[in-house]
Amino acid sequence: MEKTDREYYTLDDMFVSKAAKRTRSGEEEERQRRKAIHEHQQLAARMEKCPYCFDSSELSKHLIIAIGTKCFLENYASPKQEGKGVLLYVTEMPKKVGSWIRSKSMFRNALVKMFEAKDLDCVFLEINMNVKKRYHMVYECIPLPKEVGDVAPIYFKKAIMESDEEWSVNKKLIDLSSKDVRKSVPKGLPYFSVDFGLQGGFAHVIEDQHKFPHYFGK
Known part of the structure; x- marks a missing residue:
């Protein structure tokens, strides 16, 4: 009777097999290391080159009007808003979501009070696209x-319902009256959101990032 492969398997074979596994493991670790370096x-x-990064030379630092622990506030004159005041930006890297939400809430309350004193309303817009690029x-x-x-809620609701793809995989209009956008939109999906003063608003999951206008809502 002929011996099987298992019976021919020797101690030397075992060492060779383990060495091969270590080699493959080392190669995988090296690939992961190179990938991490490349992404960094x-x-x-x-x-x-980011115009919103605090340490970037592209940032117009003379427009900064307030600095928080995780974000900052900046005046931004927009041609689309000529005669209607300025745009105010709060910016922060997305990996610090918890701190960002607290800072955003603080600035939002202050901005609403400031505009109320001037007998003005305000809306807050966020477009979160190209999520993987951070x-x-x-x-x-x-x-x-x-x-x-x-009447802003009426117009935004209509605009969202008519935006993006005609046939959507996700719900076209998401109500934010009782939940924050990050608890309403699945993690990792691009979205547009609008809030009205201190009230909740609407969100929309963007189906096609290449077609969705970056100036939507402005």
């Missing part, structure tokens, strides 16, 4: 006349 270099290059989160505050602010 890509992120560093993007941050260096861009800064930008939360925009746009002041509006009271009469425009009163």
Whole structure:
């Protein structure tokens, strides 16, 4: 009777097998290390040219009006908002979500009070696209006349329902009246959101990032 492969398996074979496994493991670790270095270099290059990164030479530092622990507030004059005041940005890297939400809430309360003192309403916009590239989160505050602010929810709801793809995989309009956007939109999906003053608003999961306009809502 011929011997099976298992019977021919010797101590030397065992050492060779273990050595091969260690080699494969080492090669995988090296691939992961190179991948991590490459991703870090890509992120560093993007941050260096990012107009919202605090340490970037591209940031217009003379427009900064307040600095928090995790984000900062910046005046931004927009041609689209000519005659309607300024855009106010709160920006922060997305990996610190908990701190970002607390800082965002603090600035949001202050901005609403400031505009109320001027007899103005305001809306807060966020477009979160290209999630894997880890861009800064930008939360925009746009002041509006009271009469425009009163009907803003109607116009935004209509615009969202008519936006993006005709046939959506995800729910077209998400109500944010009782939940924050990060508890309403599945993690990792791109989205647009709008809040009205201190009230909740709407969110929309973006189906096609290449077609969705970056200026939507402005």
